[in-house]
Amino acid sequence: MELIYHYCSLETFVQIIKNKTIRLSDLDKTNDYMEKRWGMELLQEALKGELEDNCISMDLQEDYWYSKDSHNHIEQLNHDIERYLKHQTLIACFSLESDQLGQWRAYGQDGEGIAIGFDYSYLKHLLRKQDRILIDKVVYGKGEQAKLIRKKMFVPALEYMRDLFQRSAVKCSNDFNTFFIEEFDCFCEVLDTTTEQVFTFLKNPAFEEEREVRIVYNTGIYEEIETCELKEIINEKIEIGKKKELILQPIQYQAKGNRLVAYADLSFENCIDKMIQEIVIGPKSKVLEKDIRQFLLSNNYEDYTSVKVSRASYQ
Numbered sequence: 001m002e003l004i005y006h007y008c009s010l011e012t013f014v015q016i017i018k019n020k021t022i023r024l025s026d027l028d029k030t031n032d033y034m035e036k037r038w039g040m041e042l043l044q045e046a047l048k049g050e051l052e053d054n055c056i057s058m059d060l061q062e063d064y065w066y067s068k069d070s071h072n073h074i075e076q077l078n079h080d081i082e083r084y085l086k087h088q089t090l091i092a093c094f095s096l097e098s099d100q101l102g103q104w105r106a107y108g109q110d111g112e113g114i115a116i117g118f119d120y121s122y123l124k125h126l127l128r129k130q131d132r133i134l135i136d137k138v139v140y141g142k143g144e145q146a147k148l149i150r151k152k153m154f155v156p157a158l159e160y161m162r163d164l165f166q167r168s169a170v171k172c173s174n175d176f177n178t179f180f181i182e183e184f185d186c187f188c189e190v191l192d193t194t195t196e197q198v199f200t201f202l203k204n205p206a207f208e209e210e211r212e213v214r215i216v217y218n219t220g221i222y223e224e225i226e227t228c229e230l231k232e233i234i235n236e237k238i239e240i241g242k243k244k245e246l247i248l249q250p251i252q253y254q255a256k257g258n259r260l261v262a263y264a265d266l267s268f269e270n271c272i273d274k275m276i277q278e279i280v281i282g283p284k285s286k287v288l289e290k291d292i293r294q295f296l297l298s299n300n301y302e303d304y305t306s307v308k309v310s311r312a313s314y315q
Contacts, residue, residue, distance in 0.1 A: 003117040003277055004094035004213045007107035010287065013114040017299050020272055021249070021265035022118075024090035024217050027200065029261045036085045039145055039202040043081065044074050046146045050154040056177050058184075066185060073184050080188040084195040088221040090251075090264050091200065094118065096137070096211040098280050101312050103210065111312070112285050117278030120213065122271075126241050132220065133238065133248060134197060138212040140205045148202070153194045160190045217248065217264060245271040273302055283310040 008016070016022065027035050044060060051058055060074040070076040095103055095115075104111045120135075127135045139145050164186065165171065165179050172182045180187065196218045203212065220233055233251070240246035247267040253260045268275045279296075281287050289307045296305055 001277065002096075002120040003098065004096060004120040004123075005098050005103075005115040005117050005278075005280065006092070006094050007103045007113060007115045009109040009113045010285070013116065014295075016116060017276075017295065017301070019265070019267075020269040020299075021267050022092050022215065024092045024215060024248075024264050024266060026262045027089040027091045027216075029256070029259060034204060036089065036196075036199045038204055039149060039199050040078065040081065042142065042146050042149060043077060046149045047074075047077065047154060049146070050150050050158065054158060056180055058177075058181055073181075076185060077188050080191065081195055081199075083222075084192045085199060086223055087196055088219045088262065089196060089200055090217040090219060090262065092215040092266070094120075094213040094215075096213060098278070098308075099310050099312055100209070100211075101283075104282055104284075104310065104312060108282050111283045111310075113282045114285070114287070115280040115282070115310075116276060117280065117306075118275055119277050122274050123215070126246055126271075127215070130240065132218045133240070134200075134214075134216045134218075136201050136214065136216075138201050138203050138207075138210075138214060140203055140208040142205065145202050148198055152198050153191055156194060157187050157190050161187050215266065219251070241271075243270060245274075272300065273304070276301065276305055278306040278308065281307070281309045283312040285310075 006016075006022070047060065058073065060077075061072050064072050064076075066076040067079075070079045093107075097103060098115060098117060103115070104113070107113075108115060123135050127133055139148055161180055161183065162176070164183070165176050171179055173179045197216075200216045200218075201214060221230060225233075235250045237250055238248040240248070245268070247270070249265045249267060251262055251264045253262055255261075279292055281289065281292065289309065292307045293303065293305075297303060
């Protein structure tokens, strides 16, 4: 069994245990301005590699007018990717590390908070068939990031283009290379189904020590969305698992500083006996192990959860 840890303040810990929910918040309202956009600089080289492997000759920088914002192929690709990345995404963050000093400082109330150990294997099992709610490890190495972009974005898009080439009764050319260049905007358009799924799991290598795991909810909300569709998504409740083990609640908003931040709570009330497996008390916390155990029992958690105290020497 593999666990992932959510570092939080004592107050947040109390709310998670009492409400039996994991909160997913708007990714665009985090402190890292490069969220979802870290992979942009990898796009051109990754695409070049994929085209070369498929024997497609194409100058991505050649003059080619698509629109007033796109005057060559790579500008068109970047323009479409940027448009997809503006879709609203909600996330919850965890770490594979149960007692990491940097995590305590940044997310665990400067060591006075709690790290909650969730069953990663169980969450992956429940979310394995979901298209819009995903869970996975964050990828930090640029080489691995480029491979992921190629595998999950460009390979399926190229397969789509080959299929389109075969199915098209009338086409600009009977040569696939020429057809691909002339229909490159179609290639860019089909990337929308995978762009968010990939880019939300890419981060600057400088954060690698966090060993982050994320639950990501691709809401489908975009800038030009019609009011009726927006209302439907905001009020949507998503039930997950044969026994509705997880339920993603409708989107709500909370004030954080001078901003309104969207969030959705993922309820695990129907599977609390399998969800939380370990509690780690922060190195500066005054909370006692017996208090944690009594608190869990008072909220209908069985006495199976391991409770530990951080070993970090941090005062």
